[in-house]
Amino acid sequence: MQIYADNAATTKMSETAVKIMTDCMREYYGNPSSLYTIGQKAKEQLEQARAEIAAIINAEPREIIFTSGGSESDNQALLTAAINGKKKGKTHIISSAFEHHAILHTLKKLEKNGFEVTLLPVHENGIVKPDELEAAIKDETCLVTIMTANNEIGTIQPVAQIGEICRKHGVVFHTDAVQAVGHLPIDVKAENIDMLSASAHKFRGPKGIGFLYARKGIILQNLIEGGAQERGKRAGTENLPAVLAMTAALKEACADMEKNNKHLSEIRDYLIKGLSEIPHCALNGDPVQRLASNINFSFEGIEGESILILLDQKGISASSGSACTSGALDPSHVLLSIGRIHDVAHGSLRLSIGENITTAEADYIISSVKEIVEYLRSFSPVWRDLTEGKKDFIL
Ligand SMILES: *Cc1c(COP(=O)(O)O)cnc(C)c1O
Numbered sequence: 001m002q003i004y005a006d007n008a009a010t011t012k013m014s015e016t017a018v019k020i021m022t023d024c025m026r027e028y029y030g031n032p033s034s035l036y037t038i039g040q041k042a043k044e045q046l047e048q049a050r051a052e053i054a055a056i057i058n059a060e061p062r063e064i065i066f067t068s069g070g071s072e073s074d075n076q077a078l079l080t081a082a083i084n085g086k087k088k089g090k091t092h093i094i095s096s097a098f099e100h101h102a103i104l105h106t107l108k109k110l111e112k113n114g115f116e117v118t119l120l121p122v123h124e125n126g127i128v129k130p131d132e133l134e135a136a137i138k139d140e141t142c143l144v145t146i147m148t149a150n151n152e153i154g155t156i157q158p159v160a161q162i163g164e165i166c167r168k169h170g171v172v173f174h175t176d177a178v179q180a181v182g183h184l185p186i187d188v189k190a191e192n193i194d195m196l197s198a199s200a201h202k203f204r205g206p207k208g209i210g211f212l213y214a215r216k217g218i219i220l221q222n223l224i225e226g227g228a229q230e231r232g233k234r235a236g237t238e239n240l241p242a243v244l245a246m247t248a249a250l251k252e253a254c255a256d257m258e259k260n261n262k263h264l265s266e267i268r269d270y271l272i273k274g275l276s277e278i279p280h281c282a283l284n285g286d287p288v289q290r291l292a293s294n295i296n297f298s299f300e301g302i303e304g305e306s307i308l309i310l311l312d313q314k315g316i317s318a319s320s321g322s323a324c325t326s327g328a329l330d331p332s333h334v335l336l337s338i339g340r341i342h343d344v345a346h347g348s349l350r351l352s353i354g355e356n357i358t359t360a361e362a363d364y365i366i367s368s369v370k371e372i373v374e375y376l377r378s379f380s381p382v383w384r385d386l387t388e389g390k391k392d393f394i395l
Contacts, residue, residue: 002315003361007202007293008151008179008352009319014204014249021206021245032238033229042240049247056254057196058187059213065220065230066243069210070178072223073197074102076212076234077174078145080195080221082110085142085172092116092140096128096157097337099147100176104333116140126155126285126338134165144173148180148196152334152350153285154294156184163192172218178202178210182253183261183291188213200242205249209242260355264292267353267362271295274366278373280386282395284335284348295351298340300395301383302347302376305329310372311349316365319350343382344394 004012013021024045030038032046051061067073078093085091095107097119107117118136120128128146137144144166149156159175166173174195177186181196182203188196195218199210214220226235253260272283275297284296299307304320311318331345340348351365377383385391 001361001364003357003365004317005351005353005357005365006317006319007354008154008350010201010207011204011354013201013206013245014252016252017205017245017249020248021241024241024244028240028244032240033227042238045244046238046240049243052247053211053250054213056186056250057181057213058189060216062231063188063213063216065212065214065234066238067210067212067234068208069201070100070176070197070199071102073199073210073212074100074176075106076220076223077195077197077214078103078106078110078143079223080214080218081143081145081172081174082113082115083221084219086115088142090140090142092118092138092142094118094120094133094136094141094144094146094171096120096122096146098122098126098150098152098334099145100151100178103145103147103176120146122155122337124339125289126150126153126334127289128157128162130158130161130165133162134169137165137169137171141169141171144171146173146175148175148177148186149184149291150285150334151179152332153296153338154179154291154352155285156180156289156291159193160191166194167192179291182250183257183293185257188215194218200246200249203249203253205246206242209239209246211246256355261292264353264355264357267357267359268292268295270359270362271351271353271365274362275369278370280393280395281373284338284340291352293353293355295353296348298335298344298348298395299373300344300347300393301380301386302373303329303380304346304348306376307347307349307369307372310375311368314364314368314372316368319352320348341394 028042030042032043050064054061054064111117163173172194176197178199181198194215196213201207220233224235280300308320331342335345
């Protein structure tokens with residue numbers, strides 16, 4: 001059996017998106033900035049895609065700019081709020097401890113440039129508390145950036161409440177909605193969102209394309225200087241095949257959203273129930289307020305990486321709670337932020353399931369994980385210490 005359960009890392013492109021992308025490469029090869037008919041036809045397609053994407057999140061077409069994906073959108077949003085804030089003497093930014101590195105590393109850079117950053121705790125359930133956010137706002141606060149849904153533990157943040165608080169205090173609100181666009185309904189007006197980042201490859205579109213929504217009135221700062229594309233806010237010849245494929249994938253994902261989420265959440269809860277039978281394990285993140293596709297467990301006495309290798313041998317692609325950066329195994333900052341200690345965070349497993357998953361596949365995942373955890377524990381020195389009472393169980 002071959003099961004792809006790493007959709008939070010990236011998704012397989014939908015067949016519709018692949019077709020539209022390749023058709024576009026053949027048909028609309030003109031440069032949208034060119035004045036002749038072939039160029040103008042490409043331009044028309046580009047602007048139609050922009051309007052369709054805008055409509056999906058209740059924005060206006062001019063509030064959408066196309067970027068290379070989530071990381072670029074996050075960088076541009078943060079730079080925009082920082083530069084615009086600094087002009088008014090505001091240099092304080094509020095975010096959360098478990099944002100994506102595209103946010104956290106950009107914040108580190110801003111800190112080195114004189115900005116003060118407050119990272120709100122996300123508590124044991126992986127959710128920011130709106131009253132704590134409101135209490136952290138100061139006169140100097142120029143930006144609140146909180147993700148819509150977390151990419152590791154899938155928890156969904158109270159975005160509408162955060163938006164309301166930010167609007168009340170006149171603070172710009174950005175949300176990294178990369179895990180949410182195409183998976184959850186989004187209304188930037190109703191939720192008082194000023195800027196939002198999205199990436200196509202997280203909703204079955206192509207890699208290397210995404211968009212940034214910026215409410216009109218927000219003057220975007222460029223990351224990339226050059227030509228006047230994207231109203232002068234993002235230079236470079238537009239990647240029309242990717243834009244059209246992204247738009248098709250998003251329309252498809254939104255049309256099927258309710259149906260997909262119903263099925264996914266049933267299988268998710270089935271997997272959570274089955275995996276919970278493993279002794280000394282715990283679900284990471286709130287059991288209810290989470291993406292329908294996300295299952296994340298920590299198992300005591302295990303190394304996450306070894307689970308992945310053995311799962312791969314059984315045909316299951318999943319992800320762990322540690323990131324192998326430059327040879328060193330660092331436990332995930334997300335798992336640490338919800339209070340998991342290093343040892344436990346290391347033995348973690350993220351399954352991000354796709355909408356075509358079946359109950360038989362879920363059963364296969366459960367039996368495989370059970371078998372692998374038991375096997376790894378059989379020769380784990382940490383597990384031996386725990387069972388011999390030399391160390392205390394945490395989970
Ligand atoms: C994947 C992801 C990103 C980065 O998006 P890219 O398009 O790969 O640059 C940013 N934020 C979150 C929450 C993500 O899941």
